[in-house]
Amino acid sequence: MxxxxxxxxxxxxxxxxxxxxxxxxxxxxxxxxxxxxxxxxxxxxxxxxxxxxxxxxxxxxxxxxxxxxxxxxxxxxxxxxxxxxxxxxxxxxxxxxxxxxxxxxxxxxxxxxxxxxxxxxxxxxxxxxxxxxxxxxxxxxxxxxxxxxSSPMTFEEYVASIRDDRLVIDMLVGALQRLTIYPDRGFMVADPAPGEVTAAYERLCRAGFTSRLVAEGRGTVGQ
CATH class of the missing domain: 3.40.50.620 (HUPs)
Known part of the structure; x- marks a missing residue:
């Protein structure tokens, strides 16, 4: 749940x-x-x-x-x-x-x-x-x-289209992590997240939504 x-x-x-x-x-x-x-x-x-x-x-x-x-x-x-x-x-x-x-x-x-x-x-x-x-x-x-x-849709519509609630949250968490670590690797420009977004990300990680995270010591350009 x-x-x-x-x-x-x-x-x-x-x-x-x-x-x-x-x-x-x-x-x-x-x-x-x-x-x-x-x-x-x-x-x-x-x-x-x-x-x-x-x-x-x-x-x-x-x-x-x-x-x-x-x-x-x-x-x-x-x-x-x-x-x-x-x-x-x-x-x-x-x-x-x-x-x-x-x-x-x-x-x-x-x-x-x-x-x-x-x-x-x-x-x-x-x-x-x-x-x-x-x-x-x-x-x-x-x-x-x-x-x-992108396709114009709400969060709820996107979740319904994927039909896997947990996977969607994992993907959102993974995408935020990449925004955080990839600028230092030279893969993208820095685009810092506001504090409330970072706090939400950290709560989701603690809750176990981590299947789409990448190891912070490696990675592929723009992956």
Missing amino acids: ISTQTWADARRLWDHHLMHHTPRPCSVAIGLGSHDLGVADAAVELYRRGMAPLIVFTGATSPTTRDRMPRGEAVHYRERALELGVPDGAVLVEPHARNTGENIRFSRALLEENGVDVSSVLLVSKPYEERRANATARKLWPGVEFVSA
Whole structure:
């Protein structure tokens, strides 16, 4: 049974992970690969609204997506976008990235190879990954403005969509830890959390929501 305090703490982390940006027209939308096809759906909706003339989907496979997306996350995202009516010429695929840092670096290289002039990026991710993706992108691609976006849903709606309450809280905790330790490793810019967010994170760790934490002595760029 998850306590009222735990739900309140998880909701506080969820709200912090969202950048609360208002989408605006950008040079390109980049959809970061994951298990969640909602990222592709959000990128398509932004494209339909005229927020970007081009979409890049980036991502290989991971242990959590190998069975669900055997052709690779970016490829499955592209297939979803085409099913939803996006023209083939408006989608580029970067199929090699295995973490957030590689998502950014490889997408940047792909756009340069295709002669796309980029001054701003709609960075589309899972909701709880907005802040981490933004901090990683600002570190690895200076001089570009990043506008974060994700599927518009409440915390309760996201929990219901995953159908695993504990896993969602574990993911929120893991994402906050990375925001805390990765700047010192040079993986992202510093984006310190307010005291009340840190306190909520520490309570959740003490309550055992730690399955998505990484060992603090190691890590992969932007993972």
